[in-house]
Structures are given as C-alpha cells and as structure tokens.
Amino acid sequence: MGQIVREVPLPTLRRLPSYLNYLNKVLSTGQAYTSSTYIAQELGFDPTQVRKDLAFTGIEGKPKVGYPIAALIESIKNFLNWDNLNDAFLVGVGKLGLAMLEYEGYTQYGLNIIAAFDNDPDKIGKNYCRGEILPLDKMANLAKRMHIHLGVITVPANHAQEVANIMVAGGIRAILNLAPVSLCVPEGVLVHNENLAAGLALLCRHLKKEG
Amino acid sequence: MGQIVREVPLPTLRRLPSYLNYLNKVLSTGQAYTSSTYIAQELGFDPTQVRKDLAFTGIEGKPKVGYPIAALIESIKNFLNWDNLNDAFLVGVGKLGLAMLEYEGYTQYGLNIIAAFDNDPDKIGKNYCRGEILPLDKMANLAKRMHIHLGVITVPANHAQEVANIMVAGGIRAILNLAPVSLCVPEGVLVHNENLAAGLALLCRHLKKEG
C-alpha cells in the first residue's frame, strides 16, 4: 500500500469539506466573518478542533473577530487542491459509472472526469453526456500523454485490481475506487476505497441493537 | 460468562466488511480455517487488531488452528445484522438513485431497497427495474405500516434535510445519506453521510503534495 508522510491528520482532511459546505452557505448570506464557535456548533464539532483544523490550511483568524469567510474558503480550497480542477479518467461505464459521468457537482470537489473507458465492445464508441466511451487498452497511453494523475474505478469487483494495475502503469497516482474490494498498489499511489459496505455496517448494526 | 456488552469501536465496525470480503474469497477455495496472521497480512492490518475485532462478533478461535472460516463469516454477518436483509425505502430517483436501484449487490451488505419515491410528477408511476416509483407524500405512512427502519437519500443537497424529516416522521431510524450535506436528526436516529467529498479531499491533497 502507498505509505505517505502525513503531516495533516487524516480526520482533519476528511472534515475540511464539511467546513467548505458550511462556509459557502454562510457566505451567500453576505456575512463576512465567522468564528470557530459558530462553525463548531453548526457541524457538531469541538471549537478547539475547528481552530486546529483550519490552522492547517494556513488561514489566520483575528482574535475577537473570527475568520474572514471568503479568505477561509480560498485557503481550504487551495489546501485541498480544489481551486484547480483535477482531470481524471473513469473506467467502467456501467450504471454507477454513468451516474458519475452525468453528475455535474463533482467539479465543486476538484474532480473533473474528462474521459471514460470500458472494454465492452458494445459500449466502446457510444456517447455519454459529454463524450465517447473509449477502449480500455488506450487508457494507459492516453493517461501518460495527457498527464492524468487521478483515476476513478467503477468496474465490477473482480476486475478492479486489473484496472488499477493499468492505471498505475499509465502514471496515475491517486485512485478513487468504487468497487467493493481493497486494491494493492505500489508505494506513492494512494487508493481511496469508497464503497457502501462500511456505512451499511454502521447502520445495520444500529438497527440490530435497537431491535 | 455474563459479559458487559461494551460498545464496539467504530473503526472495528468499519473493518468488519473487509474481513467478510476476504473470508468469502478464502472460503471459496475450500479452506476451512484461517488465522489472524493471514488475515492481517492480506488486509494490511495488525494481527492483534484482527483478533480483537473478530472477538467482538462473538467468535472463538482455536489456539494453533485459527478461526473456522464458515462459522466466522456467520458470526460477522449475524453481528452486523446482515444475515437478515434490512428492507429500505429510497427517495430520489435521479441518476444516482437509479444506479442504486438497479445494482443487485447491496443484498450482500444487508440492504434490500423495496420501494422508491420521488415528488417529480414526471417520474411518479414510471417503472424501474423492480417496481413503480411512488409519490413522496405516501412515504411516511407506508414506512410506518410496513415497519421500514432504513432509508436511502439520493435527492439533491437542497432537499435532503426535508426528506430526512419525512423519513424520521415515518419511523425510520437509520439513514444512508448520499447527498452532500450533513443532516440534523433526533437522538436515536443514525445518519451515515456517504459522499465523495472526503475521499476526494484525501486524493486531491495527495496529488498536490506530490506536485
């Protein structure tokens, strides 16, 4: 697994998008400043935690006043690399893949899927909302040529590792894996497994406890 | 012996599905026993952690031998309430909602979506793969009558809280929220927010660091 030197705590990184959501909401009301107390109350966090999290992004607050909202949003976005879109390739144009391709909102989170691949001859050449489905065997070369570093895997579980290998061969260094398996990748490549199993475990266990 | 039922650590709960994945794979090779060492190696965990996690489900291993795979799978499934399917209502038949409805694999994770709701007149009455889309205003009553306790939210962010309120009114006690907002629900109701923002934060930050 890709081992990374981690200067920012992972929980902090995971919370930053929540701050962004809240801050955007408050900004649209015309407010200019907000404080860790308000943010914490709204999101159910601890105020100290909020201050520490935000400090990682480099923002400086003003005692008595709080944080300038617009600057704070920029600071978080910059920290997450969300001020520039990260171009990505998606592999696996099934139902889930198509839903990903057609959803517009991911640009808000720095993700810009610019091409989709599959190895099903029935799909290759077909058009989706924003382009044509390309053959999987062109992916690695294209990724190299276009300097794509982010990949999205939406193939069935039994093909996910194979696709990951191809992505790595194409120079991709960060993979959003929506297949329900954990993947092996070399050092330096980061995989994030996003599948519903863990969430359902929490929810189903909760229901079991409550009877 | 009469044990104090200690609350299960959340990280443990999140890891249990990974064990299940691995164990099912090994079971299909015909092996009867496996050990914490092997499991840990395969999944990149610590062997002690594996033993502690598994102990929470009530399984007992045999020194020198390890854990009986079939029994362990049953133990985990039972612990997660995944041996019985949890019937669920889904609200919001957009692209993502439809992908959820058409994917068959969630039954493996204890989820069984038995009805889909929307408030778009153009969608109500239309059929998806396994049924008819129902009007949202029938949802709360139906949930009560059918004793549905699990809900899936796949509406746009700005309607998610409203839908959550209706679910709670209908007696739903566990919500899988796929809209990119955090929801307020009363004590006793568990919401799991499943959106890609946190994962993308990790991946995009990784790319930024690596240049």
Add this chain to the structure above:
DNA sequence: TAGATTGTTAATCGATTAACAATC
C-alpha cells in the same frame, strides 16, 4: 476598556500495537 476570540500548551481519551501466558 471589556469581552469575545484566537492560537497553543497540557490533559484526557480511545484506538492501535506490543508483550506474553494459556492453549491445543
């Protein structure tokens, strides 16, 4: 100023990892 708020250091809490006796 007075009071709210930041930024930081210290204390607490919980999860992970290490050590090891008991087991078959």
Add this chain to the structure above:
DNA sequence: TAGATTGTTAATCGATTAACAATC
C-alpha cells in the same frame, strides 16, 4: 511434544478536548 496461535493485559501512539495567555 514443539510450535503456532489465541485471548488478554500493558504500553504506545495519536486525536480530541480542556485550559489559558495573548490579542484586538
């Protein structure tokens, strides 16, 4: 038996929360 493995207690690590001086 001998050696691998479990289950449990102790040590470590990291994140959260508390306390508080500095600030405007």
